[in-house]
Amino acid sequence: MSEEEAQASLNLFIDSLNHFGGCVQHILVRNWGMTNNWKIVDESSELEPFCKSPKDKIEEEIAIDKGKGIQLVDSHGLPIKKAIQIDFPALSSQEGKRLAREEVKFAQAILRPSQDGVTKEGKKAWPLWERQRIINFLKKASAVLDNTGLF
Template sequence: MACIHLVDGDKGGVGKSFVCSTLIQYFIDHNLDFIPVEADRYNPDVANRYGDLAFQFAIFSDDERQTQADQLRDLAVKQPLIISLPSQVGQPLNSWLDMALFDAADEGVSFVRWFITSGTFESLNLFQIALERHGGNFPHVLVKNWGVSDDWSELASLADLNKLMKRHKVQVIDFPRLPWQESNLVQKKNWTFAQARAANDLPSMSRTKVKRFLKEAYTAFESTGRITNVAISSPAPVKTR
């Protein structure tokens, strides 16, 4: 069964594009077939960074006449999708999911929502809304982004959210922090992670930090069991793209 990976967060500044780029690099490094999808019309960071890939584009809009995403499920029958979602798209995305989920299993399509959080109340409240709507329909993974926060006390304090997470068996992973200098360079130069770890104009220690970050991120992704057919013991050769 093919899978649609929704890289979500529904809030700006939580690191959705960074996590999505890392997930894409994971699929590339492990020679996994996939179709990348950019759904951010105004700031398509992921499509710009991985511009050599054959991106598909989608639009989720409060005006259903402007939503352009019905092709995604047909694409997912052929290969898994990784969808980079913009901020503040929760309502139109949920409306689309209501219809897409109706007979998705009959079409051989499953879903996973990777929900990126910074640990603030607003971010976690948006996750609770997502869980209340579709937590019983498909797996949700809460991604604690240590690159934007190291305070997760709010998560521990939200009793209703934690009960909901337990009910729906939500998996929680720690997405590692790439040190500021290397993270800033990746974004400033619009590098893929493959380019960053092989950049000759970086000190060897900087390249090591990128490689270590990727190893830790990949381990976190794999721990969920939500990425299938992965040859973990035999990663693909390093690619520049």
């Protein structure tokens, strides 16, 4: 994603917060599988009043412009809820590409082989190290989602 595309996406997110922020809980997802450059988000002074730290609890907070000390409201006059931030982990590119190429679901990719190296579905099993990387990714992703308190 180019810097211009990232800025446009961030602007849309802020516009949505300003319009629907009191009605809809917004979630900012840093997908580390898409990019590892989140500088534009981290350094955005426009976004800062709207976001909780990823370490904050799920308790609902209202966005406040600290510079002016005022509560921010959306276009409907409702107090804007602070956006929840999620740092979504990256799956290794090798496994990601193979999943896409073979059109395989995670559950199929991590199936253990029988004695002859074939899964119960009759397909060649993935090597142990690739299955383990997928399992580790799924554990990290699950922990991140669990920590949001949304599920």
